[in-house]
Every structure is written in structure tokens, then in C-alpha cells.
Amino acid sequence: MTTTNQELPIILPKESGLAIINSKAPFGSSHGKDALDVALIFGSFEQKVSLFFQGDGVYQLITNQNGSLVSIKDYLKTFSAFEFYDIEDIYICRQSLVNRQLDEVFHIDGVQVVTPIEFVTAINLHQHVLRF
Amino acid sequence: MKTLAVVITTPPYSPLTTTAISYIEAALIADINVIGVFFYQDGAMHANKNISIASDEYQAIAQWQRLQQQYALPLHICITAAEKRGINCDSIDNEQVNNAFTVSGLGELVELTTKASRLVQF
Numbered sequence: 001m002t003t004t005n006q007e008l009p010i011i012l013p014k015e016s017g018l019a020i021i022n023s024k025a026p027f028g029s030s031h032g033k034d035a036l037d038v039a040l041i042f043g044s045f046e047q048k049v050s051l052f053f054q055g056d057g058v059y060q061l062i063t064n065q066n067g068s069l070v071s072i073k074d075y076l077k078t079f080s081a082f083e084f085y086d087i088e089d090i091y092i093c094r095q096s097l098v099n100r101q102l103d104e105v106f107h108i109d110g111v112q113v114v115t116p117i118e119f120v121t122a123i124n125l126h127q128h129v130l131r132f
Numbered sequence: 133m134k135t136l137a138v139v140i141t142t143p144p145y146s147p148l149t150t151t152a153i154s155y156i157e158a159a160l161i162a163d164i165n166v167i168g169v170f171f172y173q174d175g176a177m178h179a180n181k182n183i184s185i186a187s188d189e190y191q192a193i194a195q196w197q198r199l200q201q202q203y204a205l206p207l208h209i210c211i212t213a214a215e216k217r218g219i220n221c222d223s224i225d226n227e228q229v230n231n232a233f234t235v236s237g238l239g240e241l242v243e244l245t246t247k248a249s250r251l252v253q254f
Binding site for chain 2: 018030037038041042045127128129130131132
């Protein structure tokens with residue numbers, strides 16, 4: 001006797017943690033810094049937090065930026081501390097990079113370049129989402 | 133039991149405020165446990181005691197006060213976001229902070245998020 005696939009229960013992975021979507025360029029507003037503050041506080045409370053960069057948010061990961069040229073505290077430097085806060089899941093939307101003709105060269109390691117579908121799928125694994 | 137936390141990141145003059153207030157009250161009426169509202173970024177401006185809205189416009193601040201009183205709904209503002217926007221939270225009597233609001237920090241957002249089964253941002 002065989003069982004059919006239809007009878008097997010579909011087991012979805014349990015949603016957990018917080019996804020922070022970054023959609024703004026780094027120095028034109030304070031959204032990036034405000035999102036970073038949230039990410040670090042979740043990290044320091046040992047809560048799972050993942051970062052997603054999409055739209056103009058991808059500029060936050062592009063290398064060779066210098067906020068001090070426009071007299072803005074360069075919060076992007078703090079991105080290198082993510083590993084100390086156990087923030088390991090960092091996703092960037094490839095399509096957003098392509099649209100802006102940006103190379104996949106980032107100022108931190110461990111960034112996962114993913115397709116829009118993979119991006120959405122990864123967000124869906126989280127229980128909560130905040131967007132900045 | 134379903135638990136809801138709400139994050140407000142938009143200023144009181146944003147049209148989203150009316151949506152947020154209606155949403156929260158609908159949830160409360162539906163017996164959903166709204167464990168708190170956290171005001172971050174421009175959202176912190178909701179707690180400014182000196183806000184004055186023209187009498188023929190939606191009285192957002194009065195609505196927050198009503199929700200807080202009627203449902204004992206906790207309204208937390210991020211102290212860093214508030215002080216950056218000219219709302220002095222240091223003085224003992226918090227004379228610039230509307231007393232419907234509680235001065236909190238981002239740690240409160242962590243607390244609300246971990247307790248809530250759903251988090252909604254306006």
C-alpha cells in the first residue's frame with residue numbers, strides 16, 4: 001500500500017524573530033540609523049534579528065562611503081559590529097542592485113545577494129517585520 | 133490569546149494616524165489584547181504636550197488620550213527619538229510630555245515585540 005503525497009502534512013518552518021527592511025539611502029534621512037539602533041538593541045537582548053536591504057536601501061551596503069563629507073556621523077561603520085551582536089542574516093536584493101547599476105561589493109562580509117523571490121521568502125520566515 | 137503590538141513611526145500630522153487609531157480601537161473592540169503602542173522616529177512627536185490641532189481637524193492627540201484612559205492602553209515613546217525632536221523628557225514632572233504617554237526606550241520595543249503574536253507598523 002502506498003501513501004500519496006497529498007496526504008502528507010505540509011510542515012512550514014516556524015516563523016521567528018524580527019526582519020528589518022531597509023529601503024532608504026544612508027545619508028538623505030535618518031531611517032538607516034534608526035533601523036540600525038533597533039537592530040543593535042534586539043541583538044543585545046539576544047533576540048533574533050535579520051536585515052534586509054532593498055530599493056535605495058542597498059546604498060547602505062555599498063563600499064567606500066563617507067558620511068563625514070556631508071557632516072553626518074558615519075553609522076555605516078557600525079555595520080562591522082553585527083557579528084558581535086549575533087546579527088548574521090543580512091540579505092540584499094539583487095534586482096535593486098541591478099536597477100541602480102551597482103556592483104556586488106559591500107563594506108561588510110556575509111551579505112547574501114538574493115533574487116526578489118528569495119528575498120520575500122526569507123522575510124516570510126520571520127514573525128515580525130519593521131520597515132525603515 | 134491573540135496579542136498585538138503597534139509601532140508608530142509617522143508624525144501626528146500624517147494621515148496614517150487616523151488609520152492607526154481606528155485599527156487599534158477595532159482590535160480592542162474585537163477583544164484582541166493590544167499590549168502596547170510604541171512611538172519611534174517621527175512617531176515620538178505624538179507625545180508633545182504643545183501640539184495644537186485646528187479645531188476642524190482630526191484630534192489625534194485627544195484620541196490617543198481617550199484610548200489610553202478607556203482601555204488602559206500603554207503608550208510608550210522612545211526617549212532618544214523624543215529628545216531629538218525637542219521634547220524634553222528629563223525633567224521630573226515631564227512638563228513637555230503629554231501624560232497619557234510613558235517615556236521608554238528601545239528596550240520596550242524589544243519587550244513588546246517578543247510578547248506580541250503580531251506587530252503592526254504605521
